[in-house]
Amino acid sequence: MALSLTVNGDQRSLDIEGDTPLLWVLRDELGLKGTKFGCGAGLCGACTVHLNGQPVRSCSTPVESAAGGEVTTIEGLAEDGQLHALQKAWIAEGVPQCGYCQSGQIMSAAHLLATNPAPARDDIVAAMTGNLCRCGTYSRIIAAVESVVGNSSMENSLAYDATAAGEVS
């Protein structure tokens, strides 16, 4: 079937069987290999992307159900050439070991921060529990997310100040 998707801000048109999982469309049709195949059953989270702002397991999401939607993958997380704060934290903290699960981990964390900019430790753990890591990078993941929570509250206050200054002038 013919369908279109907005992927990382670009409109993409496809002709493909509607039951093809979004994962294989992203990887093989659109060449976005950062999203990984881990289990094919929504159990490991390696394939996590955002669909219309919600985290979904792309291995278990038929592309037809995403038709017309907006998809963000790990490749689309950076803005204006700047890595997402979580990506910077992942690098600074040295989170990845084999790295295979990390795109999915970062996408889950990015959704958490988009909806809850100041999550408590329990919120972070709950949000990240659907993402398996066989290497065992779990505590570095928490540290990386918490480092962004710390920084982003600082950034938010700076952004607020700048706006306030703009209003004054």
Place this chain on the structure above:
Amino acid sequence: MAMNRRDFLKVSAGTSGSLMLSLSLPGCSGMPTGYTQETGEWKPDAWLEITDNDEIHFTLARVEMGQGVYTGLTTLIAEELEVDPGAITPRFAPVAPEYRNPLYKLQLTGGSTSIATSWEPLRTAGASARQMLILAAARVWQVDAAECSARQGRVIHPNGLDSMRYGQLVELASKEVIRGDIALKPASQWKYIGKQAGKLDARAKSTGTAVYGIDVELPGMVYGVVSRPPRYGARVQAFNDSEVRAMPGVLDVFEIERGVAIVADKYWRARKAQDALKAEWDNADALSLSTDEVFASYRRAADEDPGESERSEGDYDAAVDAAGKVFEAEYSQPYLAHSTLEPMNATAWYRDNSIEVWAPTQAPDLGRIAAARVTDLAPSDVAINTTFLGGGFGRRLTQDYIEEAAAVAYRVKKPVKLIWSREEDTQHDLYRPAMLHRMQAGLDGNQLTGWHHQIVGPQLLDWYVRNAAPAQYPWAPKFMYGTLGKVGLLAEGIATPKDMSAIEGAIEYPYNVDNIDIRHTHTDPGVPVTFWRSVGYSHNGFAVETFMDELAHETGEDPYQFRRKLLAGQTRHLEVLDRAVQMAGWDTPVAEGRGRGIALFRSFGTFVAQVVEAGVENGTIKVYKVVCAVDCGRVVNPRIVEDQIEGGIIFGLTAALYGEITHEGGQVQQSNFHDYQLMRQYEMPEVTVDIVQSSEAPTGVGEPGVPPVIPALGNALFALTGKRQRSLPLKADA
């Protein structure tokens, strides 16, 4: 390992004014190797390369599977070359003799050996390059080379002001000859070793740009899947060829050695066609046993055959006869899957009478053999390109997935990417063997006078030699591969002089006991098995350190003090044991509803002691804390050491809490992460890793975190409940 540093250094000018240094990492040349050196047949392409525009390329002879060699080995080169590790671009090595692991004589990443075997040669290589660049600069400046120095990719003039970039010097440097041994920097001058904390691959792995095997893309590539018989050893009998062929996108359907291959233009179409496949299997030679029968057969074997003596000291039989008390226990552990998060996959392209393979593999030279074996090609007609590995843990030492991809590519003559599903990955793995341990001890009062350990189960090399032998005997005709494996094994050893896989960790029993009797009863139920993170140590650690805990309890002694008293003179064991106990607050009361357990285990040259604090909450085992002291000699990258040890702890806890592959009528019963569970974020204990500062030679860290945590958790649950669990996985309601 003694070696002359000049022996392995070869220099040549590169094609465009670059300096290339050959790193012929020295093998154990004093040992008989059993193969002729294939000079001329192999390209001497093991290079550190510095280009005239200051690019530095380093060929990584070990694969990166999360254990950190991409950063760690690069740091060794960088330290002596006097450049920031981040200024070096590592690339994965092709197959060549120079890249063999000197311990195994195979191009293999495993056994927690990468840093230990590269420590001296890579630093020497970096130092040699630096010295040649200095000699070249000194010649240009007409000054004494000894007065020059190197810093941040430049040679510094004796006046301290002038300098030249390495890139400016490479052409001249390539003509320099080093006389005498190269002095390595003293530890006091290290800038990166022991200090480097970043990871060179973290950026690629945080932006989705790191290329794993599954990400390889080739022009005109098609996709393959293989349906394998549910019972190991079964063969294809018949299948509905025409119905599968009629499915959309299907290009070919055919039998290969291991099952029915389906090739389609898209991966999902291949999977849908697989749903339409109806195959009948010939089960004449198929596995038919169930898990209960595995352990029954082990017990029979143990009764009938006391096993080969693997270590004997004093007179165990006399000691046990004289003992006031004899204590016995039997332990068992199940088969375990590897569950690398990147499922098995490989991409192969047959053209021009050769095959090129792209694959996440721990043993690329064995991948060549595997591809050659299922085609009419020679191993030298097979090129292997190694990618990042989405986990290894020993699974990717076996090359069955490359063999399948090669067989499929050979037939379709197009680039083919073969991907296993998670279910296929779980059910067609080669497992950590199920094992049985019979332990017996003689006690005189509180004195442990005799230690007996009978290990019952298979040996891994029986399963591994098929591909390993021809890699070491590349001149041998293909029809000899099968027998060659056995001959090689008997004659001089393939991977090690003796198959240690069943007994490692048991025969190094460290406690001072006068009478020791350690035996292996070799029995193999036919379930495919292979290496699994920490291998034999993974099961022997549980048996030895649980039994030690039982004996402490029998004698009424504190489990820490009981061990400590038997370790006189074992300073490195004692150091980690004392540190772990101190960190854990062993002498302070544990919180209500929790128990503390301890274990101490040396593997891969590294000493590890752990204290686990655990309890039972809502009917499940809850691990609250793990403290771990580790002595791995010199530390190259402290953060990677911490990560590897912590990762090993989680790997071990996953096995202790969940790990169990069972068979019913020859079929594996588990399939995906719902019934073969891995530990998740919410189950994470607080983990503390304390690294002993040591100037001993570096040892491995990828595996040693695994073995002690399993008995330490079991011992903690015993401390809490008073009930001893002797089989894995551990149960909350035991």
